[in-house]
Amino acid sequence: MSFFTFAWDWVTQAANWHGPGSIPHQVLAHLGYSGLSLLVAALIAIPLGIAIGHTGRGAVFVVNLANAWRAIPTLGLLILLAVLLGFSFVTWLVPLVVLAIPPILVNTYEGVAGVDRGVKDAALGAGMTGWQQVTRVEVPIAMPLILVGLRTAAIFMVATATIAAYIGLGGLGRYIVDGLASDQYGPVAGGALLVIILAVAVLALFAGLSRLIIPAGLRRQGRSE
Amino acid sequence: MSWSWVSVNGSLIWQLTRQTAYLGVVPALIGLAISVPLGVTAARWRWFSPPALAAVNVIYAIPSLALFIALIPALGLSDTNVIVALTLFSLCIMVPNVIAGLRSVAEPVRQAATAMGYGQLRQLVGVELPLATPVIIGGLRVAVVSSISLASVGQLIGVSSLGYLFIDGLQRSFPTEIYVGLVLIIVLALACDLVLVGARRALTPWAAR
Numbered sequence: 001m002s003f004f005t006f007a008w009d010w011v012t013q014a015a016n017w018h019g020p021g022s023i024p025h026q027v028l029a030h031l032g033y034s035g036l037s038l039l040v041a042a043l044i045a046i047p048l049g050i051a052i053g054h055t056g057r058g059a060v061f062v063v064n065l066a067n068a069w070r071a072i073p074t075l076g077l078l079i080l081l082a083v084l085l086g087f088s089f090v091t092w093l094v095p096l097v098v099l100a101i102p103p104i105l106v107n108t109y110e111g112v113a114g115v116d117r118g119v120k121d122a123a124l125g126a127g128m129t130g131w132q133q134v135t136r137v138e139v140p141i142a143m144p145l146i147l148v149g150l151r152t153a154a155i156f157m158v159a160t161a162t163i164a165a166y167i168g169l170g171g172l173g174r175y176i177v178d179g180l181a182s183d184q185y186g187p188v189a190g191g192a193l194l195v196i197i198l199a200v201a202v203l204a205l206f207a208g209l210s211r212l213i214i215p216a217g218l219r220r221q222g223r224s225e
Numbered sequence: 226m227s228w229s230w231v232s233v234n235g236s237l238i239w240q241l242t243r244q245t246a247y248l249g250v251v252p253a254l255i256g257l258a259i260s261v262p263l264g265v266t267a268a269r270w271r272w273f274s275p276p277a278l279a280a281v282n283v284i285y286a287i288p289s290l291a292l293f294i295a296l297i298p299a300l301g302l303s304d305t306n307v308i309v310a311l312t313l314f315s316l317c318i319m320v321p322n323v324i325a326g327l328r329s330v331a332e333p334v335r336q337a338a339t340a341m342g343y344g345q346l347r348q349l350v351g352v353e354l355p356l357a358t359p360v361i362i363g364g365l366r367v368a369v370v371s372s373i374s375l376a377s378v379g380q381l382i383g384v385s386s387l388g389y390l391f392i393d394g395l396q397r398s399f400p401t402e403i404y405v406g407l408v409l410i411i412v413l414a415l416a417c418d419l420v421l422v423g424a425r426r427a428l429t430p431w432a433a434r
Contacts, residue, residue: 003295070370071414073377076407079391083400159288163378167395176290180381185297192291199286 003189010190021174023194030171030198033164034157037093041100041153046146049108053142054134062109069102074160082167092169096160100153107149111142143214151206158199162191172198227401238390242409245386249373250417252308256315256368261361263316264323265349274324285317289375293382307379307386314375315368322364326357359432362425366418373414377406387413 010016016023052058077099081091115138123137139146165173175191231238267274287295292310300306330353338352354361380388387406394402426432 003298006298067366067370067418068415070367071374071411071418073374073388073391073407073410075377075380075388076391076403076410079395080400080403080407083395083398083403155286159290162288162290163381166381173290176294177381188294189297192294195291196287196295199288199291200283203283203286 004193006185006189007193010186011193016190026170026172026174027194027198030158030161030173030195033092033096033161033169033171034154034202037096037100037157037161038150038154040093040097042104042150044097045101045104045149046108049105049146049149050112050134050139050142052105053109053112053114054130054138056113059109059113062106065102066106069099072099074099075163075166078160078164078167087168092164092167096157096164099160100157103152103156104146104149107145107152108142111145111149112138114145115141140215141218144210144218147206147210147213151203154202154206155199158195158202162195226404227399230399230401231405238405238409241385241387241389242413245373245376245388245410246413246417248304248307248311248376248379248384248386249369249413252311252372253315253365253369255308255312256319257361257365259312260316260319260323260364261354263320264327267320267324268327278321278324281317281320284313289314289378290381293379293384297382302383304384306382307376307384311372311375315372318368318371319361319364322360323357326360326364327353329360330356355429358429359425362421362428366421369417369421370414373417374410377410 011023049062052062074095077095078092081095085091112134119137119141120133123133128136161169161171162173162176165171165177172191172195175187175194179186179188179191263277267277289310292313293306296306296310300309334352334356335348338348343351376384376386377388377391380386380392387410390402390406394400394406
């Protein structure tokens with residue numbers, strides 16, 4: 001049997017759709033963990049990225065971060081905190097937020113720093129204050145890249161929340177980790193399929209979001225990354 | 226931090242480090258070998274590049290653990306499983322870079338090559354690919370660093386790597402093992418990154434330093 005047959009057989013069992021630990025429950029939990037981490041990370045990374053992009057201070061740090069963050073093994077970071085501090089709200093939320101910040105920060109910085117010199121001069125020439133330049137010119141122009149950063153981070157959170165099941169977090173990763181521990185491929189495959197569907201749904205959500213949020217004049221540019 | 230554990234387990238640590246290097250470097254190199262012809266095709270025939278880029282986006286969204294699991298029926302709990310999965314991710318990183326690199330070659334440069342009598346193939350190998358090398362190596366750097374770090378997740382399906390130190394450290398509540406795993410993975414990734422930066426400088430002596 002293939003992965004899809006295993007996964008489908010398990011996902012379509014009626015028993016998996018009711019009660020605590022059921023599929024709808026774990027999908028919501030998974031979305032909750034990923035969404036909360038993304039929100040906290042965005043609240044930190046977007047203002048910071050805008051500030052660094054606008055002033056140019058700290059640019060070297062951001063450029064190096066862009067290369068370095070992929071080297072961090074998420075599984076190791078999660079396990080280290082769990083061993084040092086025990087499993088709690090903090091030990092899963094902090095590493096998830098830390099891992100979600102770099103893609104948002106780097107893309108926001110690149111978007112704001114990459115605004116054409118002529119456009120900035122025009123904004124200044126039109127009598128805009130520094131705040132107006134940032135909010136009315138630089139951020140709207142940077143929006144396609146900010147969304148790319150948020151999308152990358154969101155997909156990364158769906159994946160990392162799955163791995164965090166290994167240190168005790170709920171969500172879809174539970175099916176995978178518990179299934180692996182008890183040598184049952186059904187829930188493992190089913191959990192993996194649901195995680196893939198969730199990740200692709202997040203991707204689609206951001207594709208839709210970028211159509212809504214990105215100013216019409218920038219849309220053609222926004223598609224290229 | 227228990228240094229005595231490190232000295233006693235030196236050979237285990239060395240073996241796991243080599244295994245992690247293997248699981249990380251091989252996918253990036255296979256990814257390079259496949260992404261160059263794919264990228265050349267997509268850059269030549271423009272209709273091919275939007276579907277290729279869309280496919281790449283979707284595959285790259287698949288969480289690594291889920292992809293390892295999806296490959297179990299076909300490839301088992303083996304090194305091959307992790308290598309195939311990480312090769313797919315490397316392709317997702319590198320194909321867009323190869324396309325972008327080839328497209329960044331300035332039109333006058335192409336015209337000059339044509340005027341000098343370069344045929345299509347010679348122009349590609351002798352002019353376009355060398356000029357695209359910095360961007361292609363940029364993609365290779367991301368691919369190798371990600372693969373080394375993601376290989377540790379393979380430990381969850383039993384494929385051995387430095388990830389073993391994480392799992393064992395958790396089961397024994399022994400932070401030293403986890404520190405060693407974290408540091409070695411990051412050092413290994415940055416070392417490979419440095420090698421590639423050196424390779425880029427050696428291959429493109431004309432580029433600004």
